[in-house]
Amino acid sequence: MVGFNAVDYLLDRHVREGRGARTAVRAPGRTLTYAELADEVRRVAGGFRSIGVRPEERVMLCMVDGVEMLSAVLGAMASGAVPVPVSTMVTGPELGKVLADSRARVLCVSAEFAAAAKEAIALAPEVTDVVLDRADPAAFPSVTTHDWSQLSTSDAVRPYETWEDSPALWLYTSGTTGEPKGAMHRHASIRAVCETYGSQVLGIRGDDSCLSVAKLFFAYGIGNSLFFPFSVGATTVLEPSKPSPKLIAERVREEQPSLFFAVPTFYSALLSSDIPDDTFSSVRQAVSAGEPLPAVLFERFRSRFGVEILDGIGSTEALHIFLSNRPGAVVPGTTGTAVPGYDVEIRDASGVRIEGTGEPGELFVRGPSTAFGYWSRYETSKRVFQGDWLRTGDSYVRNDDGTYTCLGRFNDMLKAGGIWVSPSEVEQRLLQHPDVAEVAVVAAPDEDGIDKPVACVVPVAGRELDQQALIEFCREGLAAFKRPRAVVGVAELPKTATGKIRRNVIREQVRDALRPGALA
Template identity: 35%
Template sequence: MNQYEQLPDIFNVAAYFIKGNLHKGYGERIALYHQDDTYTYRKVSNEVCAAAGLLAELGLERENRFAILLPDSPDFVFAFWGAIWLGAVPVPINTACSLDDIKYILQDCRAKILLTTQEWQEKLSPIQSPFLRNILLTDGDNSFRTLASSFPQERPPAQTSPDEPAFWLYTSGSTGRPKGAIHLHRSMVFCAEQYGKATLGLHQDDITYSIAKMPFAYGLGNTLYMPMAVGAASILSDANNAFDIIADIHRYRPTILFAIPATYASILAVQDIAPLDASTLRLCVSAAEQLPKSIWQRWRTTYDIEICEGIGTTEFLHIFLSNRLGECRPGSSGKPVVGYDVRIIDENSVPMPTGEIGNLQVGGDSLMLCYWNRHQETRQVIHGNTMRTGDKYLCDADGYFWFMGRKDDLFKVNGQWVSPFEIEDVLLQHESVLDVAVVPESESGENLTQVVAYISLKAGFSESAELEESIRRFAKMQLPRFKAPKKIQFLERLPRTSTGKIHRKALLKASQLVQ
């Protein structure tokens, strides 16, 4: 029986992770790296209790929502755990969201207090929320940390239940308004035990570095609670380009890199001018969207490290399908993480035969309680203790799961199903292509579908008719003729959601406007 199955009736997840490390004798171990500063587990504990004291003084009560709009930083960590310590409910908001979505989230979650920066406060002014009572700032004369410093560094945690809400995370909103997924105190423990420890083998000497930020479910696990589950350290950084990421890796020497496919592609693209020293990395992980086989193979060839690809969702908090070191199948999402029931079913919930495409259904104890104020949408995806993710998958004879696209990503050309990822993987092998997204487009005046590729180019290459023809010929040599792009559109940068995924809906709209 693991620790998750032994949770007591009174359980506060902030106290579990923070005090747990002190009880293990890890008080002087480094928990966080941020710029030139380091924070030990004892320092984190003291700051969390002080933050809880300040929030309580300002009237934040049990079950009240508390919005955090910050880059990854110590203030984020202390405030997040401090709110949970009180029994309140932190709601991280991704700074990559649009202003409109941020304002929507603040109203939708009914946050009583907002923690942010002066810059963001000015951008959001005025904030039209009747529920908001206080705005705390991390900079300026009366900063959050300054105000919290006058409160005791010891405070008993709220006597919460493992089955009550601990925090909310909002979905990226690529198919509509962001939805608030409500997660319980027990959820983080399950993910840390089943994925962090059992699948990745995290240990106390690890240093994690995540490109995904903490308001993103993937980043919250990578940076916040999974390292804490084993007494490891994490790096807090706001790097957002290949050069800054490489500089961070050289500076902090992490052992684990959590990234997205675009990160690995961009690091490889600058290898000649900014070579990465990957000697301290023992593990690389990719999630958020499909990792092309070509990127996996180039990374392995360049750095002699496998990328363990996986898939998770905001609703399940973290990864439930994963490859393992030494057992990776490039292009696949791997096998189920222990503790998750993953199946491929048809529209009538009947299991699909091996090798046939169907709908992904997942069950596991990290599943959200519900979407806030979205009863019908909750009912549409949650069936008993399982969820239908909206992804199309197949499972091969060896038990590996292969992503075929979202239910609306697949399209037919000449009566045959096309997965954009197969075409994208081929195009990424062309010497000029940095990033690519394939979408369908109806031919003008015809009820026919053609393949359109949106491409951003590597440094040193420029858009031209000759280059377009070279890419088209390259695709025709490696793909059936009906899958080769009929049209190529060059973009300086592909649109992405706040969580780093290619925004296919935006490209489809752009394609329709061009016609």
């Protein structure tokens, strides 16, 4: 087996090759060079070993984005253990569920999430130790507690001699339509996403600095803020607080990043805000993932802020983006073409590959970074990981120019009059209306129990929604059967911690909100 530890690739080799003085990370209150961070990571690795963490054991991390979280991820991997960063937006019972599922004995938690962690530990009896980042140890009487400083000042150790295929990282899926599942990734997969998407699509350089709205617990975010910048000796900019347009605009002006990463809903929020039009003047490339970026958002952002957004699709199971537009050659409204090193194909409901264009089906991908399965989910793993191929669950169509367009999640497609309708197509039409800031289209039953499209719309600030005008706007630009039969105004759309729209929640809201006979 080939020896390889991702920490050596991301951190130590830069010090060996003379790049130790470069700035690795800038976070509120702390800036570290590669040499300084490498030293801290080795001490954290030693700290994990000192509290009994063994190679390949899981260490769960519920922490804000900062040097501590960065050091915990890298320190766990350096010790041979498996970091499991989890969403910081979960409740105590939700955290307890994944904590118990992972069988982790050690939990690292920031003060902001101490209350949730206390509830979680009561549901995860195997937890023996909790490492506290600014949190009060009195809140955890049933376990042994350690202050973060105990880990970060421990004796440094050399990275554990892992292999390319050794487990490096677990990432739990967001669980929007079912129970969260731990996708297990190997050390070599981290290098793979850097040398495919990071190098050959994003074109990241050593003089870049990266700012990501998506947090480190998210597959998209950990690539943006850790894997890609550290693969080339670039700088990452971390923000511990919950992102808002005002906060992110301030950080952009302060830090002047050259690469900016967000999700479509955040780009929409930026466009709805009053931040200055020159906010992103330092950014040479913006990136979007998580959900399809509507063409109208791409055009509006480029027109107002002067920055091109690369839209792509990735997944927790694939670790990062495998289908993407290219710099200077974006086809708005599509997710571009396969990233070098990956193959994609569209299959029909019988699993047969669709050779032609214009025919929708389910997207499958194969490449060097796919997980080797879900933790303790045998049947689900068999359905999703099919030999070399990963079943994405996304509905796609291949266009005549070779690009691919996302039609939504395979189970989000709906029928109107017996004909399939893509929610994203209707959403893109509604986003072209000047009164619409955000929108989600779902199915709701009419008085006969037949599903019809319904649009849930967040209006632009200061605008009032005219339901009939929006329906007619769709009728003018789409086939009549695709039009929403009703428009429901909402203050905000429910979203996951990673910014994806929670369509299952919206479906329930619409079902409750509409009276029988309200759909025309």
